[in-house]
Amino acid sequence: MGILDRFRLDGKTALVTGAGRGIGQGYAHALAEAGADVAIVDIDGDAARRVAEEIRALGRRSLAIIADVTRKADIRRMVDTIIQEWGKLDIGVNNAGIGGWANAEDMPEEEWDRVINVNLKGVFLCAQAEARVMIPRRSGKIINTASMSGTIVNRPQNQVAYNASKAGVIHLTRSMAAEWAKYGICVNSISPGYTYTPLVESPEVRDMIPQWLKDIPMGRMAQVSDLQGAVVYLASEASDYVTGHDLVIDGGYTVW
Ligand SMILES: NC(=O)c1ccc[n+]([C@@H]2O[C@H](COP(=O)([O-])OP(=O)(O)OC[C@H]3O[C@@H](n4cnc5c(N)ncnc54)[C@H](O)[C@@H]3O)[C@@H](O)[C@H]2O)c1
Numbered sequence: 001m002g003i004l005d006r007f008r009l010d011g012k013t014a015l016v017t018g019a020g021r022g023i024g025q026g027y028a029h030a031l032a033e034a035g036a037d038v039a040i041v042d043i044d045g046d047a048a049r050r051v052a053e054e055i056r057a058l059g060r061r062s063l064a065i066i067a068d069v070t071r072k073a074d075i076r077r078m079v080d081t082i083i084q085e086w087g088k089l090d091i092g093v094n095n096a097g098i099g100g101w102a103n104a105e106d107m108p109e110e111e112w113d114r115v116i117n118v119n120l121k122g123v124f125l126c127a128q129a130e131a132r133v134m135i136p137r138r139s140g141k142i143i144n145t146a147s148m149s150g151t152i153v154n155r156p157q158n159q160v161a162y163n164a165s166k167a168g169v170i171h172l173t174r175s176m177a178a179e180w181a182k183y184g185i186c187v188n189s190i191s192p193g194y195t196y197t198p199l200v201e202s203p204e205v206r207d208m209i210p211q212w213l214k215d216i217p218m219g220r221m222a223q224v225s226d227l228q229g230a231v232v233y234l235a236s237e238a239s240d241y242v243t244g245h246d247l248v249i250d251g252g253y254t255v256w
Contacts, residue, residue, distance in 0.1 A: 006238040010035035013086045014235065015078065017069050017126055018096030020047025022197030023145065026224030027093050027231045028055060034232045036091060037061035039082050043068045043096070061086070069096045069122030079129045088137065091235045092130035094123045095145040097165075099199055104160040112161045119165035124172060127187065131180055138184040143234045146170045146189040148250045156211060166191070170246045177244030186243040188234045193250025195222040217252030 014031045018024040020042030028038045032055045040055065040062060042048040048064040055062035065081055067074035082089050097119045100111055123144050134140030149159065150166030170189055177187040194200065194212050200221075213219060230247050233239050248254055 003238070007232055007236045008035050009091070009232070009236055012036040012090040012235070013039075013082060013088055014091035014093065015039040015041055015065070015082060015089065015130075016093040016095055017041040017067070017078075017122070018145075019051055019093075020044045021051075022199060023192065023195060023224055023227060024093070024095040025051050025054075026228055027095060029058070030228035030232050031091065031093075031235060032058045032060040032062075034236070035060075036235070037086060039063040039065055039078075041065045041067050041069075041078055041096075069094070069126055070117045072125055075125045075129045078126075079133055083133055089130060089133050090139070091141045091143070092126060092134075093143045093145075093231060093235075094126040094130075096122055097145060097147075099159065099162055101157045101159050102161075103158045107160060115161035116165050116168075119162065120168040120172065123169050127172075127176055131176070131183075131185060134185050135180070135183045140180075140183075140185040141235050141239075142176070142180075142185060142187040143231060144169050144173050144187070144189040146173070146191040146246060148191050148193045148248055148254050150191060150246070151248065151254050155215070157208060173246065174244040181243055186234070186239065188239070188242060188244065189246045190227065190230050190234070191246050191248045191250070192227055193222055193248075193253045195224060195227065197224065215253060215256060216250070217255060220251060222249065222251060 019028040019040040045066040052062040052064035146169040147166040150170045173189040
């Protein structure tokens with residue numbers, strides 16, 4: 001098979017959490033363009049339905065699944081729905097995540113719990129549910145969204161819970177990769193640098209951008225399209241010997 005054919009995802013089924021907008025929406029489009037049917041999972045039902053329509057317009061099957069990644073019952077229903085509708089799950093992209101800024105000494109416990117629950121526990125619950133249906137088939141690709149914040153400490157904003165959650169995702173990814181390699185399941189993470197999405201569009205965040213740009217060797221933030229090739233690679237057989245890897249896509253931020 002030619003090298004470009006090994007990136008094709010025809011006949012594969014995928015889910016992407018947090019796919020109602022931003023990076024997850026871009027991932028869903030990329031997987032669908034490469035040939036996969038893609039379930040759009042989001043806590044925001046209108047957004048999920050909108051993106052599912054976009055995927056159908058590309059000629060692929062899609063499902064809009066409303067789920068909160070912190071709720072085990074929702075996640076069980078997410079995977080059950082895909083198995084009922086499509087019979088199998090080949091690719092799980094665990095991408096839903098939230099930000100939050102606070103000085104460590106002022107961080108309310110509830111805020112810590114909120115960020116860790118969505119960003120770290122949510123990835124664990126989704127990956128666990130996905131692996132349970134992949135293990136009997138001895139095949140699967142799990143891709144978690146971490147962040148360069150799992151490797152470096154951003155400045156000037158303080159985000160101790162976010163940084164810790166993303167470092168957790170990177171090592172959770174390695175741990176699951178080690179456990180599930182024997183079942184033919186690859187588990188990897190993608191760590192974006194600063195990326196233009198609704199997450200960074202608030203006025204508070206926008207004011208920070210000129211300072212961020214000085215720390216990026218390439219001198220620009222990422223567009224969602226800068227991340228799309230990576231998710232297709234990690235979902236495809238072109239990456240069959242890659243597991244436990246954190247693929248950093250940050251314009252060189254972590255180099256400095
Ligand atoms: N934008 C960046 O600069 C950047 C950089 C590095 C990593 N990331 C990570 O990328 C991922 C996506 O970020 P984004 O910028 O696209 O964010 P976004 O806010 O634009 O989109 C996140 C999506 O996740 C959904 N969501 C939030 N909580 C959820 C929950 N509990 N259950 C289900 N869905 C939920 C939201 O409804 C939204 O549609 C996150 O994990 C984020 O931490 C983003």
